[in-house]
Each structure stands twice: as structure tokens, then as C-alpha cells.
Amino acid sequence: MAFRFRQKFKRSSAVWTAAALLAISACSGGEESETAAISEDAVKVGILQSLTGTMAISEITVKNATELAIEQINDNGGVLGREIVAVVEDGASEPATFAQKAQKLIEDEEVATVFGGWTSASRKAMLPVFERTQNLLWYPVQFEGNECSPNIMYSGAQPNQQILPALGWAEEEGYESYFLVGSDYVFPRTANLILKKHLEDRGLELAGEAYVPLGGTDFSGVISRIRSADPDIIFNTLNGDSNVAFFKQMQAAGMPPSELPVMSFSIGEQEAQAMGTELVEGSYATWNYFQSMPDEANQSFVGAYQEAYGEDAAITDPMVHGYLNVYAWKAAVEKAGSFDPAEVREAARDLGGIPTPMGEVNFAPNGSLVQTAYVGKLGSDGQFEIVSDSGTPIDPQPYDPLAFPDQSCEV
């Protein structure tokens, strides 16, 4: 047995480390922004997405689409005659980092507005920063609603623009028994809460509900339960890699999408192609945009994106929302005649139609986008064939009246 005490530290060690620290902090503290936020010929905006971590793969595409829009606008003379300068920051798939970087963009970089966020967690973490600084965030992803901050423009679908139209379609198709599978986080749980209320209201059957931890890949228990429950259709709010494991294990258990239909809310073109279309072919998804949409505006957007980021690049709904957010901001700035966030967000609330790859859209007074929902069926080429749509654009409802009767949006 060798019993040795380590020597206790002399004070000197503390001093040296402290000196090293001071040197480091002095260096990084000195990073002052060189250009003023709104100079004579440029305006700074922030792009805040996860460039690392689990969400990076999805969020980088939104960052790309946002940058594409900025580039196009700059090529056509900028906004109010000024060039847009984008400051990109990494949210690192971590809510606290999003909040920290949002503060950095607004207070240190003094950006006029910020485009970014993907997960609800990141948006929730950034919200107080935007409210405190009275800046404006443009959020591009469908989400669970239950929020309407005056300092956020929500262009992604509210539950009544994605989940409920999907339920409407399934009901029309004659599906009566529903099994809800989701990753264990806010969107699936809230979406399913709303779905359950509507199932009950419409006299449809809830066959079961199961959650796996985010990133979880073991579905053995869930699949046993699905088999016991024997539903007509599965409503799937799983996220990311869990989807591959789920579809794979469903197939191995003899229940591929062709036998037991699956309606997914987090599988877009990119995810489907990365997973391998063989697994998910024949499954359904509901979005406000599909790459296969035939309009000319969409074709030219897809062309421009693929020219910039690769011919095979898949285009998804959140990317288009990220892209249109920049154009909406531009339109609002021009309408307000100012870059001031308070005036811009006033102006943004009724722009009277902005042309986008998904057609003309408009922001409702509650700060969310009025948009049409489409149901697509995934083909073997990794593209969705649109099988149904909501017909007219749907007004956004942040609070579902059935699930949250006492809530309303006051902006």
C-alpha cells in the first residue's frame, strides 16, 4: 500500500492560473464589433441556428436557405438601399447557448433582427432575451403553439395548420383508431394532447400513446404495444434518428407503412432521403410546403438553392420558411421605412401578401403565418406526392380552442 498525500498547493499556482485567465478574458473581451449595426450602407442581421450537435444537420439547411435569401436580396439592391450583413452564430443544439448567443447578437453585434431557432426549447430560451431587448426573432419551424410573443414572428405551422388538417384528412379517409408515437419532448406531447381532444370530440378511437426518449432507438416495447392495440393508423411525432429505428423495427415486425399507414410530422424530404426511402416509402406527411410543388416560384427557388448547395440537396418546409422570413422582414422594413424592430414588427403584421415558393402568404395580426396545409405520400424517389390539401389558407390559432379553451393570444 502506498499511502501518499499529494502536496498541497502553494498560493503561487492560483496566481499563475489567474494571470492566464486574465490574459484569455482580456483577449476575448476585446472583440468589439467593428461595424456599427446600421451604418450608411449596411445593416446587420443575425442568423442563429445549431451548426453543431444533434440538431445541426437540419438547422444548417435553414441557415443555408436564409443566407440564400440574403444573397438574393443583396444582389437586387438590398433593403432600403443597404446591404444586409449576416452574423452567423452557433446555437450548438443547446437552449442555454441559444439564449446566450441571442444576447450576444443583439447586445454586442447590435443586429437589427435575428433569423433562427428550430426546437421549441431553443425558442423558449431565446424568448425572454428578445422581449427584454425589444428585438425581433423570425422563427421558421412548425411547433406546438401555445405561445405568441410580440417579439417573435412565427412562420412555421401552428397545430391547426399541420396536425389538425392531417387528422381531418385521416378521418375523411375512414381511419377510426389512432396510435400516437412520439419522442419525449414538448412538441409531441402537446401535439398529442391536442389530437386526443379532437379524437374524443370527433368520436374517433385513441388506440394508444407511447413516447421514447429523444434519440432513442429501442422500439421493442412500443411495437409490442402497437401490435396489441391494433390501430388503423399511426400518428408519428418522432424526431430525427428515432424515425429510422422505428420504421426499421416496424418493418421487421411485419408492419411496414404499406400495411399500417403512418402519418409523420417531422419527416420531410431531407429526412426521408437520409433514412433511405425504402423504409418510409408509402408513409404520409403533412406540411405547408413540399419540394414537389409545381409552381414556378418554387421551381426557381429549388433551382437557386441546388445551384448554391448541390444538385441533390433536398428542400424542406422549414427551409422555405427560413427563406421567406428574410423576404417578409424586407417587406416589413420597406413598409415601415425603418430598421427599428418595434416599427418593423408592427409593419410585419399585415403585409398584404408576400410572394414565396409556397405561394403568396401573409402574417396574421397574432404574428403567425396564414398558410395552406398539404398531405403528401412519400414516393420511392424521396419526393412527396401531394394527395390532399386544405384548399384555402388557414388562419393560425396559437391556442387550440378545444384543448386550451381559456387561452387567447394578445399581442
Add this chain to the structure above:
Amino acid sequence: MDAALLLNQLFNGISVASIYLLAALGLALSFGLMRVINMAHGEMLMLGGYLAYLTLIWVPGAPGILLAIPVAFVGAAAMGALIQLSLIRRLMNRPLDTLLATWGVSLILQQAARDIFGAIGVEVRAPDWLNDSLQFGAVVIPSARLFIILVTILVLGALALLIRRTRIGLTVRAVNQDRMMAGATGIDAGRVDLVVFALGTGIAGLAGVVLALLGPVTPSVGQSYIVPAFLVVIMGGLGSVLGTTVAALLLGLFSALAQTVVDVSAAQMLLLLFVIIFIQVRPQGVISIRSRALDE
């Protein structure tokens, strides 16, 4: 609760236990021998998975899967040998430091995988006979899971043969029992460490192949199985293959049966609780080899 669900979960428990066991065996072997835990062990699973993916690009179909098994074994073993030689050997007798250093390796390997293969998982396409399922009344057994159990039994058998019947096994047992004495009789304990470590990481690579039959291969695939594997090692007792096997079965079945009552997240919580209660009863693990060696 209906009987079919219960039976299905029993089978699932065994299949999950097989994965835990494949992931934990290497950890347990090197822990018994060197008292170190390799935090990058999960990344050996990941490496095995990606090697299977690459092998199947090169040789598709059933021969590909069969070829992937030795390829992943050798690839992961080689990576393990590299880690052992460059890092673990230098940190001999500093088990806690080894934990931290190998965690660093794990971070680097994960990021490297992300840079090489992308953050989205790649899919290893199993041949059709592995995508089927067998049905016995209400019990449905996916053949992929059956295959995994089979592979695990083969690995266990081979390992038992290796340890009990071969000269390598003899030297391993000797070093396991008394490192100093084994050294005195001319056994190169350093070499035994290397071989066992490489063998252990090789088995993890193999586990990566069978995991790829169930889900995507992602840069973080190892992380989702490594914590249960650690729990198996804790429960199993010092370096005992039998103890590790029993512990894996206990944990696999516990987790599968818990899932019939609560959801997956709560089952994870219960699993830890189960292990903490277990060590109250048997702190030395399922199987304990009492030896005269001085502790510490």
C-alpha cells in the same frame, strides 16, 4: 395486461439483454484485468456499425452482413489496440484518469464520424431474411432480433472456449488472478492486457453490426447503449463473464418488463434504482471472485 404482450416483452427483454451483453462483455473483461473502464467503448459500437455500412456498400446482401461481422470485429479491435497502446497503458493504475482520457477519445471519434458520415444516421440494409419475422401464436419474433441472440450465444461460447481451453485463456486467467505472480512466471502481462482489450473492443464492434440491424448508425449510437452497459458491468461483478451475462439478462428483462407498465423514460429511471438497490444487497456484484489479493 394481456399474455401476448407479456410474452413479446419477455422475448424483447432477452434480445435487449443480448445487446447489453455484447456491449458490456469487452468492458467487463478489461475491467477485470486492468481495473479500467474505457469510456470510448460506445464508439467501438459506432465504428462497428459504420464498418458494416461500408462493407455493405462494397458487398451488398446477405454475404455482406456475414462479411461485416469479421470486418467490424477486426476494425474495432485495431482501434482498441491503438487506444490501449497510446493511452491506457500510459495511465496504468490511474483508473479515474483513464475514464476522463477515454472520454476525450470518445468525443473526438464522435465528431470525426459526424464529419465523415454526416450527423444523420446511415442505414444498414439488412437482407430480406433478416427483415422478416416468425410468428408463434400471438408472439411475433423479428428474425433480426433472433439473429442478435444467436450471435450473442456464439460470442459467449467462443469466449468461454477461449478462456477455458486455450493457452491465451490460461495466461489471461493467470494475470487476472495475480498480476505480479504471472509476471514472475514469464507471462508478459502487458501483452495480455493488449490482447484482452482488443478482443473486448472487437466484440463491441460486432455489437455495432447487430445494432445496425435494428436502427440507424449514427455518430452517437454508442452513447445510447453505453450507460446500460456500464450498469451491467457494475452489477456483474469483477471481470466475470458469467456474472456479466446474468447481469445483462436481469437488466434487459427488467427494462423490457418495466416498459409494459411505464414508458421508456420512466423505465430508464427504474433501471438505475434497481441497480442501486441491487448493490445494497450484493455490492460485490452477481458473481464475486474472492481472492487473496490485497484490495485497492
Add this chain to the structure above:
Amino acid sequence: MSGPLLLAVDGITVDFDGFKALDTFSMTLDKGETRVVIGPNGAGKSTLCDAIIGRVRPAAGRVLFRGEDLTGLSEQAIVERGICRKFQAPGILAGITARENVALAARRDRSWWQAFGKGIPAEEQASVDAVLERVGLADRAEVKAGELAHGEKQWLEIGMVLATGAELVLLDEPTAGMGPAETSRTAELIRDLGDTRSVIVIDHDMSFVEQLAAPVTVMHQGRFLKQGSVEAVRADPEVISVYLGHSA
């Protein structure tokens, strides 16, 4: 010179996976007695110490100290009853001074809430000094224990064992690694102990054993073999065959 019965080891068996380190071993020790336990390697001498101080749990048998059964008590409880052991390799705390080592052992109240103070409490100072004096380390008291010479470390650990106030002291190879001069000083120290304490010494250095001039118990393969004076044991043919024969 010995008084009433202090320790009775009653037929204990310690089993390591089928290997019996102790096999129905028995011995007794009187108050104030010094006893030497010898035996070839693997005879079970250290295991005997382990069993007495509660480091291993015997599969069968009892250890009685002042008539109380110790088996099943925690290590601390056994120390509290008055038994302390010096290990083969010096078990000292290398990072603190010799005095602090002894002071740690000399603490009367060893609960954690009594530890939030610095230095040595005044009432324990005298006993710490006395112990240091006794083991001949008084002028080395302020040296870091790790920097002491090997023999000094052995004495320091003996001092720590004494400082606990133990009535029964187990010394496991106290002269390991010592030269002849140090060995005889150690023997002298142990002989002195006989006045106030009961001592069990384990060793196989016969010259040291002779210097102790105490009764000897011989162990072989975990069993009791012989007991008697050094001379008697040395002359015993059975002992010669198992013990001296081995080492020759």
C-alpha cells in the same frame, strides 16, 4: 507475568473460493502476554490478523475478546474495543508529518463532526508526545511521514497503533526491510510493550523472534501446529519439516 484470558480465537475457518487460508484454527492469549506467530508462506498468519480485526469474515468459528464475540462487528467497533494492527507494508499517511500521523491515531473522538478543527487538541498533545518519544521519533516529529527512512516508517506505524490506546496490538512483520541494528531496536520496543499491552507479533525472521523471548505459536496451512518456547519449537521435528525445511 500474564494475567487473565484476553483473546480467544475459537476454531475459525476462512475460505477463499475453496482455498482454506485458515482451517479451524484456535489460539488464546492472556492479558499482558506477548506471542509470536510463525509459519511458512501461506500458513495463514496475515489472514489470522485479518480475521481478528474484522477485515475478513470467517466462514466458521468465533473470535472472543474479553469474552465478547467480535465476528460481525465493524472495523471501527473492533478498534474501539481495543485492538489495533500494524500492516506489513507501512500504512502511514505520507503527506502529513509524523506528529500529525500519531495525532490522527490518538484522537479519542473519531466522529466526523469532531474533525472541523486545525492542529492537535491540547488535551491530546501529551499523549502524542509520549508515543513519539516511545518509538524514538521525537526529534523527527515534524518531518513529513513520506520522507522518513524505511525503518522510521515502521516505527511510526507502531506508534500510531499504540496511540489508539489499543490493549491488544497486532504487529504484522514489523521488521520487514530492516537492518540488524534497527531490528534489535524494534525488538526492544516490543519487549517494552509487554508491560502494558498484549502483543501478537507475526514474523519469520528467526533471529528477531529469538530476541523477543516470547512463546511461539507455529501455523501450517491454516492450522495450528505447535506452541512453545523458541527453543522448543526450533527443536521440534514436525516444525523443522514444514517450516524450516521450506525455508532451507
Add this chain to the structure above:
Amino acid sequence: MSDAVTSQVPAADGDRAWRRRAMALLPWLLLALGAAAPFYLSGYNLSLLGRFMAFGILAMGIVLIWGHGGILSLGQGVFFGIGAYAMAMHMKLAAAGDGQLPDFMMWSGREALPWWWEPFASPVFAILAVFLLPALLAALFSWLVFYRRVSGVYFALITQALALAFATLLISRQDVTGGFNGLTNFPSLFGLSLADQTVRDGLYWTTLALAALGYAGLRWLLATRFGNLLRAARDAENRIRFLGYNPVPFKVVAFAIAGMLAGVGGALFTMHAGNISPALVGVVPSIEMVIWAAVGGRYSLAGALVAAVALNILRDSVSSAFPELWLYLIGLVFILTVTLLPNGVAGLARRVSRR
């Protein structure tokens, strides 16, 4: 340097004495520099420094248990999280107002406040909980494990499982914990608006004061017999057992103190950052906390405090400029510190200054 050693002896002695005096002054200088930070740092940088200093408080606890107690915990995020959530629950209730449910409970379908939320409405209870809850849970958990003499690598792995289970539990009980989103959006603290810069300055000074207090307290603790016995339990657990000590309570108390420091760090972090989520308490952040102490020097309180701040500043700047590089960098830091600098920067500094 080494030439002409003989002729320099007196000079070197004088030099050393001077240096010792300078060394004694420097921590005070550092404290003064820290205290003046609100006057020379921007609001954003000040809030960064505040939250990193909160990490530093936690890192000093790791020095106590890991450096001096030999207990490697890969689950300090749990105690950080308990402190953070305790404070966040209070701020959330304050934001919701009397009798109102916090927003996330409402949209998770909950109709009433769970009973164990209710006491957190009281600021006094919340502050007590920040200090005591992590300490009590750390004590209970570590006692269960140490009492059965499970330690070392086993303990490290069990704490890691604890971190995983804790994060999973937080995520899965969205209706009462805020789930994956965590808790966020706290406009005020004890009735003071957090948008107000003077409140934020005050918060920073509180953090600095608590860090200084933690440093001083731990320095004292490590110099007592308790410190000696803790190190003895690390190096020679059996020896002190056979001297009649029970090492378990020493380890448990140290672990509880480290848990408390982690909890205080968590609460301060939450106040600075304005949010807390499971992403900050799970397996990965928990192990990263250990590297702060490792880089600073596992035996050095000041080293850990300083390294926690410095590494996070580094992370902030590196991850802005080269996001992908950060993981490689931190991985390398893990490997290199452990193999080449086991005593961290503080150990290196000591070697240099000894010369």
C-alpha cells in the same frame, strides 16, 4: 537560469521573499479586478462572466471531492440541476402570479399546481432549497453507495447513470418540469426586474461574493483535520478504518458539500442565463464539469475556479468562429490534461514558479 547558482543564492532568497509577498497580494488584486468588472465589461460580457463564475463555484466542489477525496463524480450536473430548478421554479411561480399556473403546465394539460411546487412560491424556501436540497440528496445518494463500500470507477459510473436518469426524468415529466424545454422566461428576481442593469450588476456581485466565500470556506475546510482525514480516506481508506475511523461519513459530507456548491452554482447560473433545461444537467455537461477542475488542477481551488471561467470563455469564442473545432478541442483537452498535466495548469504554474 541554472548557471551561476552559487553566486545568486542571497539574491534568489530576496527575490523569493519579494515574490511571496506579491503572491499573497495577487488573489486580492484579482478579487478587486473581479469586483470592478461591471465598470469595464459590457452587459453581455458581464452576464457571461457571471454564469461562468457560477460554473467555477461548482468546479471548486469537484476539487474537494475528486482532488482531495478521490471521488470522481460524473453526475455533478444533477446537483447543479436541482439548485437551478429550485431557483427557476420560484421565479416561474413569481412570473405566473398569484394562483396562476406556470404557462408550460397549462399547455401540458395540467389543471393544478403539484403540491411540491407550492412551497417554492416563498423566496426564503427557494433559497434554502438551493443550498440544502442538493446537499441532502447528494448525502443520501452517496451514503447509499459508499456505505456498501462501492467506490472508485463503480461510483463514477453510477453517478453517470444518475445524470442520465435525472435528465430523462426531467424531460419525461413535462407537465411538472417543463420537459425538454426546461424552465425559462423569468422577468424578475425577488421582485426586482432582471432587465434592469443595476439588478444584473448586483447579481454579478452576489455571484462573485459567493465564489469568494466558497473559496475561503473550502480552503479552511481542507486545512482542518477533516481535510487530512478526507485525503487519508482517498489514499489509505483501510488504514484509517483500522485506526478506528469510519471513512464513509467523511466522504459523504464532502460529497454533500460539493453537491451544495453545485446547487448554488446552478441557481446562480439560472439567474444569469434566464433559463435552465435538461441539456445542462445530463451526461455530457456533467463530465465536462470535471474537465474544468482537471484543467485548473484537481487539487487547486483557485485553479478550478479560474479554469471554469477561462474554458467557457474559450468555448464561447472558439465555437463562434469554428463551431466544429470545439469538440475536437475539448476532446484533446481531456486527453492531454490527464496524460501530460495531471495537476492541471495550477500544477504547471507551480512547477514554473518553483524554478
